[in-house]
Amino acid sequence: MTQAEALQEYLLRLADSDMILSQRLCELCGKAPALEEEMALMNVALDLVGQARNWYEYAAELIDDGRDADKLAFRRDTQDYRNLLLTEQPNEDYAVTMGRQFFFDVWHYFTLKSLTESSDERIAGIASKALKEATYHLRRSSEWVKRLGDGTEESHRRMQDAVDILWRFTGELITPDDTDRVMAEAGIGPDPDQLANDWRGMVTEVLTQATLTPGAEDAWMYMGGKHGEHTEHLGFILAEMQFLQRAYPDATTW
Amino acid sequence: MYAQLVETGAKRLKTLEEMSPEEREFQEKVDAETKIEPKNWMPEGYRKTLVRQISQHAHSEVVGMLPEGNWVTRAPTLKRKLQLMAKIQDEAGHGLYLYSAMETLGADRDEEIEKLHQGKAKYSSIFNYPTLNWADMGAVGWLVDGAAIVNQVVLQRTSYGPYSRAMVRICKEESFHQRQGYQILLDMMREGTDEQKAMVQDAINRLWWPALMMFGPHDDESPNSQQSMAWKIKRKSNDELRQMFIDQTIPQLEFLGCTAPDPDLKWNEETGHYDFGEINWQEFYDVLKGNGPCNRERINTRKKAIDEGAWVREAAVAYAEKQKQRAKAA
Numbered sequence: 369m370t371q372a373e374a375l376q377e378y379l380l381r382l383a384d385s386d387m388i389l390s391q392r393l394c395e396l397c398g399k400a401p402a403l404e405e406e407m408a409l410m411n412v413a414l415d416l417v418g419q420a421r422n423w424y425e426y427a428a429e430l431i432d433d434g435r436d437a438d439k440l441a442f443r444r445d446t447q448d449y450r451n452l453l454l455t456e457q458p459n460e461d462y463a464v465t466m467g468r469q470f471f472f473d474v475w476h477y478f479t480l481k482s483l484t485e486s487s488d489e490r491i492a493g494i495a496s497k498a499l500k501e502a503t504y505h506l507r508r509s510s511e512w513v514k515r516l517g518d519g520t521e522e523s524h525r526r527m528q529d530a531v532d533i534l535w536r537f538t539g540e541l542i543t544p545d546d547t548d549r550v551m552a553e554a555g556i557g558p559d560p561d562q563l564a565n566d567w568r569g570m571v572t573e574v575l576t577q578a579t580l581t582p583g584a585e586d587a588w589m590y591m592g593g594k595h596g597e598h599t600e601h602l603g604f605i606l607a608e609m610q611f612l613q614r615a616y617p618d619a620t621t622w
Numbered sequence: 623m624y625a626q627l628v629e630t631g632a633k634r635l636k637t638l639e640e641m642s643p644e645e646r647e648f649q650e651k652v653d654a655e656t657k658i659e660p661k662n663w664m665p666e667g668y669r670k671t672l673v674r675q676i677s678q679h680a681h682s683e684v685v686g687m688l689p690e691g692n693w694v695t696r697a698p699t700l701k702r703k704l705q706l707m708a709k710i711q712d713e714a715g716h717g718l719y720l721y722s723a724m725e726t727l728g729a730d731r732d733e734e735i736e737k738l739h740q741g742k743a744k745y746s747s748i749f750n751y752p753t754l755n756w757a758d759m760g761a762v763g764w765l766v767d768g769a770a771i772v773n774q775v776v777l778q779r780t781s782y783g784p785y786s787r788a789m790v791r792i793c794k795e796e797s798f799h800q801r802q803g804y805q806i807l808l809d810m811m812r813e814g815t816d817e818q819k820a821m822v823q824d825a826i827n828r829l830w831w832p833a834l835m836m837f838g839p840h841d842d843e844s845p846n847s848q849q850s851m852a853w854k855i856k857r858k859s860n861d862e863l864r865q866m867f868i869d870q871t872i873p874q875l876e877f878l879g880c881t882a883p884d885p886d887l888k889w890n891e892e893t894g895h896y897d898f899g900e901i902n903w904q905e906f907y908d909v910l911k912g913n914g915p916c917n918r919e920r921i922n923t924r925k926k927a928i929d930e931g932a933w934v935r936e937a938a939v940a941y942a943e944k945q946k947q948r949a950k951a952a
């Protein structure tokens with residue numbers, strides 16, 4: 369794998385993960401447990417689509433085959449999507465929604481933090497702006513994990529269940545593959561060991577404060593999203609998200 | 623206009639002579655355009671009417687997120703998705719802001735929301751109509767936010783200070799939404815395919831009359847309207863506002879190259895206004911009574927969100943309490 373190929377792959381992973389998680393949050397519009405949460409969820413979702421657009425635009429320039437950011441987002445099928453499996457998991461209850469967000473946010477925060485020092489200036493620029501947003505997202509989701517974990521008996525049970533349900537999707541966040549290694553060696557992406565340590569450290573800290581038990585370090589992990597092998601959920605997400613683009617392929621302006 | 627048919631409890635207007643000294647002082651203040659603030663004395667009827675009006679408005683913002691939420695997962699481009707999300711976020715913000723204004727009158731947000739879920743409180747009838755194609759996102763912004771602005775611009779001068787200030791802020795954001803909505807339609811009409819153009823006309827056909835209904839019934843004989851006007855909670859009659867909206871909207875409609883589903887619509891040289899056909903009032907009252915296409919779905923969705931979120935809110939309260947105890951112990 370050349371560095372150029374790895375870079376395109378890497379950008380699509382960042383973009384697709386933002387895009388799909390945002391799509392999941394959009395599904396909650398009008399259905400959040402409080403009005404303040406409506407605002408906050410939409411705010412986070414909005415940040416993520418904004419970031420996705422920046423990553424897609426850069427990826428489109430590098431891929432340079434006539435597709436723009438919209439085509440990348442709305443005209444690729446599941447096997448071409450590179451999002452983390454975690455991001456496509458269903459909302460379920462608010463504990464799962466917030467647990468998913470928290471595991472993602474920790475990864476996102478440390479990834480972006482490292483990317484602000486990327487040798488690729490365009491990436492560093494996008495990451496600097498995104499990091500401010502991700503910092504807020506992480507503060508918010510860790511607070512919720514603590515509130516639910518250390519709230520009532522019911523919320524504790526639900527939050528622990530959420531951790532148990534989602535744990536098998538977290539391995540993908542911190543298990544590097546060739547693309548990750550090429551990016552790290554080029555000084556473009558984060559150092560995989562550092563990222564894994566940071567992620568584990570913060571997750572353990574917050575879960576402990578939340579009186580929750582993390583999954584086992586040697587637990588079996590479900591991976592594949594980064595290579596286009598997804599859970600069954602993604603097909604339905606894309607069917608909805610890409611409905612107009614596929615039903616009206618001749619439309620060039622919306 | 624997000625508040626239709628607000629009960630004032632008035633059978634007829636009192637004259638200044640019939641009022642108590644407090645009432646008279648209050649009315650003179652209102653007449654002199656002095657804003658009433660939360661700590662000022664106010665008649666109970668004024669307070670109750672305002673609570674009803676502001677809560678209706680707040681409920682409308684929140685329920686109004688649902689027809690847009692119906693398309694936020696299916697927006698056609700990243701730009702349109704971002705715009706729609708920002709609009710929905712603004713609406714949640716307006717809801718919060720309005721509930722706060724309402725709470726300055728001693729009302730409780732949770733109680734008022736409970737009334738909504740029990741079907742005892744209203745919200746704008748427009749949100750009981752479905753959004754069936756993407757152009758509805760344009761038409762809602764243009765016509766629904768447009769109609770709301772016509773009313774709310776006038777309400778910036780409403781007599782109750784916190785409500786008036788909320789209107790100033792909300793109007794700014796809604797004007798932005800309206801322009802964005804119109805742009806969605808204009809882009810589709812100018813550069814879209816025949817299918818897209820048909821979507822635009824279809825959206826207008828469906829939403830035209832419901833948008834005109836947003837201004838409420840004729841108010842010639844209504845004691846509610848007269849009382850609200852005297853209190854300057856309402857500043858113009860429903861019919862005046864509806865006419866203003868039509869007069870400003872028709873040129874925009876023509877510029878789009880679309881038509882309104884009203885054979886009686888025509889410019890009247892003598893009056894300097896557009897004449898238009900009679901609204902189907904039976905439909906209006908049906909929708910208000912709960913028999914619109916989406917009344918059940920809208921309320922059920924809201925009720926389910928709040929009911930199923932109870933354990934989340936309870937956890938937040940329990941956690942905050944534990945934190946307080948820990949801070950004390952430390």
